[in-house]
Amino acid sequence: MNLPRQFILIFSTIVCLVLTTIVSFNYVMDPLWTFNQKHTFNDYQSVIDERLQKTSRMFFQPFSYDTILLGSSRSTYINQNKFTNMNVYNFSVNNLSIREYDTFLAFAERQSDQPIKRVLIGLDFFKTSVQESERPVSLVNYEKKLDDPLYRAKNLFSIDSFRYSVQNLRMSIANEVQADRVYNHDNVAAARHISEEERNANTAEKIHRFKDEFYGSNYVYNPRYKEYLTIFTDRHPDVETIVYTTPISMALFQTLIEEGQLDDYEQWLHDVVDVFGGVYNFMYPNEVTNDLTNYFDGHHFYPIVGDKIAERINEGPNAQSSFGVYLTKENIDSRLAEIRKKIELKKS
């Protein structure tokens, strides 16, 4: 064989072999959730980009739910299977802005084989500032990616996908959650358990960051926040809405107070109640938020707290519980007064 032909043969053989290996491995491991692969070697799935992964799963796999759970990273730790009398898909993703909720629900409505009857909405206080809620964002760019007929094929050739495939294989073989958030095949997230020392360090860092970035002089309650909530309800008039606030640790709540955002917190709850009629409030001093071991960074709780949130919502608005108060127009002022009292008590 002459040298040029040998060159072409060597080049082609190596390229074909390596690319086939990468493509096959990515296909089997399915780190972007596009091929519905479920086996023991991929039962731990790293979070790459939840918007991409969850929309892909909804788009490329059978999808039939009557309830959608929307929220940011805290809400991802709520097990969708813990809700009773509703078939829930947890469509929560990291850093979800209040302005994205609408397009998320619209996408879910288009994908679901059955009508979406209900939406569970997780709200976070720090997402109410102008800084965190004014930028117009939507799911459109992710939907465009899915429209590309070669989208799935392209990802199979990606070395980045390959790295995530390897990471998932390692976790699955070790049978161990090795990151702050890892999903199983059923869209249920788990968090790595950490030492007390690490938790304290994470919490201190989180508090520092909140002071530096989200609270204090950086925080201005968005005067249009209520309008955004109203837009959401107006656009989905036939969908029943159940709203809850996410519980942050008292260590972080204390920072909110120290930075002067308590009035904004109350304004927020008033606005939410005005728009939705009621809200399950978990963000106040209670048995869960007082116990830092429920969190891995003072801001994100472990899935066990997510189970308690689901349980409380299952019980309904009128149930009596030590975790979670259902606020309405009738009781909000008295409940907020109680919270202020608890805070004062803690101070003293």
Added chain:
Amino acid sequence: MIFNSFEFIFLFLPIVLIVYFLLNKWNFTIAKSWLLVSSFFFYGYWSPAYLPLIFLSLAVNFLTGHYLSKNHPDSRRKTMLTLGILFNAVLLGYFKYYDFFAENVNVLFDANIELKNALLPLAISFYTFQQIAYLVDSYRKETSEYNFLNYSLFVTFFPQLIAGPIVHHSQVMDQFQSPDNQRFQSKNVALGLFVFSIGLFKKVVIADTFAVWANKGYSMSESLTFVDSWLTTLAYTFQLYFDFSGYSDMAIGLGLLFNIHLPRNFFSPYKATSIQDFWRRWHITLSNFLTTYIYIPLGGNRKGRTRTYLNIFIVFLVSGFWHGAGWTFIIWGVMHGMASMVNRAWASSGRALSKPIAWLLTFLFVHLSWVFFRSPDLLTAVSVLRSMAGFNGVLLPKEFIQFLDLPIGSVLLFRFELGAPFIEIAIWTIIALVLVLFTKNSIQLRDDFTPKPWIAVTTACLFIYSATRLQQVSEFLYFNF
């Protein structure tokens, strides 16, 4: 479609290549027709709306050229040539420059000319220049009897259609007509794979890495200080070179797969020791075009010293304007025109600089001129240049101070925000500088190429590494928020 896309590498190219050589076994004309249709598909992939314009341009220029190459009276031929060039100028002017002129007239005369906001047809600057050259040479009776198929292929051959090299008809027409090129030639294919893989690596791995930092820096031009402004502008200097020369390499490599030898377009431009030297190495086919069809017809250096300087200046002014309809490009062209005049005056004075000083001056000048080339407007360019001069403060990245263990207070520290740690960008910049100064360029590697097995393995590695980075799956920032 772009060369560094999944669609191109894994679908379009293999299909076009295989079908082309299969058809060649049957009929050369049909095979070339397939290549032409494929080139139109390649061009129309972005937006089919571009296609009618290129069809029109091809038809008008071919017919005009055909007329010019015949023995018609000179006066008629001259009129026809003028009309042909005007047609191309109007086409380019309307789509590329109309809004620029309208905006400036509106500002200068407080007028209210409506902007067209016309979609700029892809590659119009490239195919217009190629066809103007064809018309001029037809008038000079330097074109042979080309048929429409070969002519269309010369203009639209997909490897060179979008971003050059600007091919002269004399360089490829014979190749498109030669029956020898019907055969699958393993020597050319091996060489094509080699050059294409180098270009792909330059574009996907090196240029795209620098692009992130350059884009970030230019998007925050007002807050740049001394160190990050230099790293931003250096990132762009290297991004532009590796991007454009990588694209040219890919074009040359692709041409070779079809047995077509495209002209070289870059030859280590950052090794240049004068601005004249730089333009012999950077976008060579454009320089050749401007020299042949503007500088020489204007009189070149044959009409005295003043006219020579003026001609040089005009060539660079046109070059600046050709690159983009904006004052930043015009200033960039003017800067190079002025520098070329100074360079000529210096050379004719008989004095010489030492090579390192000459290189440094040339590189710094080219580097600074790219600030205008990259900036979206003059304000941004001035802001970046001010930062580079230290007017926005000379702060040092924390890592830099820690690395050198400097006893400097926190007032001189700042948050480095180009999207990667300072050390990482600095190391990439040094590596890029070493690559452009001390290694062989891809054209030299092409000329020295021998299809040895270890080179095949290296080429395959370059290709795989680049091809698997085409689709980037990036982790969402702000993971836990």
